[in-house]
Amino acid sequence: MHLVNYRVADGVAVGVRTAGAVVDLAAALRHAGMDDAPASGMRTLLAGGPDVLAGAADAAAGAARDGVGVVVDPVLAAPLLDPPRIFAIGRNYAEHAKEGGAEVGEYPMIFFKPSTCIVGDGEPVQIPPTTEKVDWEAELAVVIGTGGKYIAETDALRHVAAYTVSNDVTARDWQRRTSQFDAGKMFDTFLPMGPALVTADEIPDPQALAISTTVNGRTMQDGSTADMVFTVAALVSYVSHGVRLLPGDVILSGTPAGVGYARPTPIFLHPGDEMTVTIEGIGALTNPVVAER
Template identity: 40%
Template sequence: MKLVTFESAGSWRAGIVIDSSIFDVDALLNGDSATSAPSVRQLLAEYGGRLAELSARLIAAAKVNPKAVVGPVDKVRLGPPVTDPSKVLCIGLNYNDHVAETGRALPSHPDIFAKFASSLIGPFDEITCSNITPNLDFEGELAIVIGKQCRSVSAEEALDFVAGVTVLNDITARDLQYRGTQWLAGKAVDGSTPVGPALVTLDEVGDIQNLDIRTRVNGEQVQSSNTHLMIFSVRHLVSYISYFLALSPGDMITTGTPQGIGAKRQPPLWLKPGDTVEVELQNVGVLRNVVR
């Protein structure tokens, strides 16, 4: 199942992608009695433990309610799959090759920082923060979305609490990041972080630890790796974080970037107005954003 958030009459609504078309989830669930549209986060709160059941119900409803179609997926404006997460947690230094290019020692525990919902933008929205920094960098990443409340879960059971996977570009203002000892200023700029295009449930993703990930700037490949090269697996990350922090439906954990970031190139490759940056994750989708 591919869940999306789409724009309708100036507000966000939850949708499902079926055969390259978006259907309104609220219309599929409630028909003519649809009154209020749940967000994807609210949908996960209700169905996070029954996603297969939800998928079957929505697909069956789409067959008998074609009026619920919104339009082709490439003609509808998409927002972040979850527009209102209570937590966006990010892992730094989680690929061996990226750690090597930074000159740091391998971490013994996950390095965690945070973003806010205000930093998230849609998968094809413009990145409009070049006026804030001349040192705008890219970081293609796999991100997971929590489906069920969890606390102190084991690594073995961790994926039972993951709703699915999406793609994230951890756009970073490097000068702001390194002005102090904390990374927040450079990582959580308003409107800086593309996410999407869909939340793809695990049954459609395949092996979460064996997915190719690539980043391109103006068509040139600048990052190429595979999630099996993570230092800390998704299972480990969910278990580690849930030990000290309760995770809720809709919470997002983005799992780090491989080598090739602009800051470590000679000369540095900074994003500038007019550049197009793409992040592609196997079996999940592509982000494509223009810098302004």
């Protein structure tokens, strides 16, 4: 199931993207004679667990078949706007660590991005006047459904509700000012996500997905999640041994080689550029680059 947020007069509503259409989930649940409470927000839906998600998928399929709740020309927002936390993982692909002159660590490197970074597919990434070295990072985003603490690696994927495409946009000059990455990662609009959350049942192996980035049509990153140092399951387990994971938490699982700053002649983003991150089985996320308004 592909879950989306689409814009309505007073905010966003949860929809299910089917072949050629978006169906309003609340309308679909009511059409199926079900409680529409899970459709009150994406985090509420995810917290309902696999049974609620399965019921939502069935209701959406029925509504689409009957022409109920179909949204005409939906304008999508990011599929998750208010995650409790965004845990980002650094240097989780060996070749990316190598291109930056760094070693892979014994443990996952964790830093954070605020939710104010989030924008959706098609929305602009805004470059502020305080940085001149803005870079791209294609990443598989892991969205937690069932929370928990001290999760065993063998059970970790059961706690994942969905995956989506993300781009950990980074101001390299700010990132290099101190030993902490967060400053270069925190800018408004520096986390495109979307277009949809693809539920975990459609991604049986998150370690077998092609992942790429193009900038202005030129391929910059071309890798596979098979090359992660720490698997998705290992990351979910590791983070849960430090904090209790909550429904809607996001783990950004790292980026493959091919970022701009590490090239023989560094390449950085400028207004007028366009980035597309694509992950096999999940989708393509495209964002124009503009000067901060």
